[in-house]
Amino acid sequence: MSDRIGQTGNQGEKTVRERVEQMQQMTLADFTQELSGNAPVPGGGGTAALCGALAASLSSMVASLTVGKKKYEAVREDMNALIRDAGRLREEFLNLIDEDAEAFKPLAAAYRLPQGTEEEKAARRHVMEQALRHAAESPLRILEKTRETLTLVRTAARKGSVIAVSDAGCSAAILEAAARSAALNVTVNTRLMEDKEAAGCLERRAQEILAECQKESENIYLSVSSFLQQSQ
């Protein structure tokens, strides 16, 4: 991990990421290019947040293709609520791409602290511990948002127009990937924490949400897939 710190890329010219205020203002081409390189962020955490935004957006698409259709008049209110909630979650997920990158900064700084004397070592350990906890809490927030999004995916798949059912299935598959990616990014930080009780607490919460997201996303994806296969 410490090796990863020095590599923040070009020192002179500003990178695309430095030129935009928020990563959500990067183009798909620039974001994926930035992701491909040796900068420590964006990485798996930011990508988890982006996948969360994609999943929320796909569920919103299902609802948008459902409202206003006579056949689906009975679920109009559900669909309008879904579109509203998905819009909020989409924005929150996009903001979390930057929050995740910000949460990495104190950790990068902690790795750079001197460790010559015993006092310095002790001070560094203390700062590092706080930084690791902070870096674990950010993907945990992403996980919490994936759990919120699960409700939307469920509604999209169960009540949305059948013409968009494949998009609901994609939403479920991508939400599962978001949850799994976020969970790995919790663990990669908690595993280095010295306070095993605090680490265990964060980790258990992450695994609990992950299990819920995996189970239900999987069920939704499989039910959409088998519905489409059966009507083959």
Add this chain to the structure above:
Amino acid sequence: MSDRIGQTGNQGEKTVRERVEQMQQMTLADFTQELSGNAPVPGGGGTAALCGALAASLSSMVASLTVGKKKYEAVREDMNALIRDAGRLREEFLNLIDEDAEAFKPLAAAYRLPQGTEEEKAARRHVMEQALRHAAESPLRILEKTRETLTLVRTAARKGSVIAVSDAGCSAAILEAAARSAALNVTVNTRLMEDKEAAGCLERRAQEILAECQKESENIYLSVSSFLQQSQ
């Protein structure tokens, strides 16, 4: 599906998507906003392609954080090859976002064909059949690219630096979501084809690639996850 056709959004002012030449030039904020609405594309297919690009980029990130490290000198060539292949696949996936949208156009046009007389009905059925096949082939190409990317994810997870192992795990989880989403978008078209033999052929190919991608992505994700948990 036919209901979905008329809804291409604003007729007057150009949408963000219409202003850019390629969807990869849209910002993350604009792409997810466009995805949320009632336009038929981008949808699950384009999002599958984007997830493929994200997965390839994350594997490239692992390799970028590995090359030049003394400890990993033995795998330098593997990592350089990975970065090169991931760059190509990333571009191909980004282009497939647009290709998937283009492949939808003939289908949208087919749905609009008149079906007053028997001749018109027969002509429409013929055009529709070609359009459905064309629309199924595009997500099948995305699936084929996910299989190519699998090799990269495997190398990143097995030979890449341990400091980036969580990113390799995220790459696997997101690649699986890409494959699953692409497969649903094959089926949603083949299920409507009248030539059941041709449909079955496309479908079997899709399910074969999907099974391979799911199995191996799952193994990689779980091995990364258990490695991180064990060192807790």
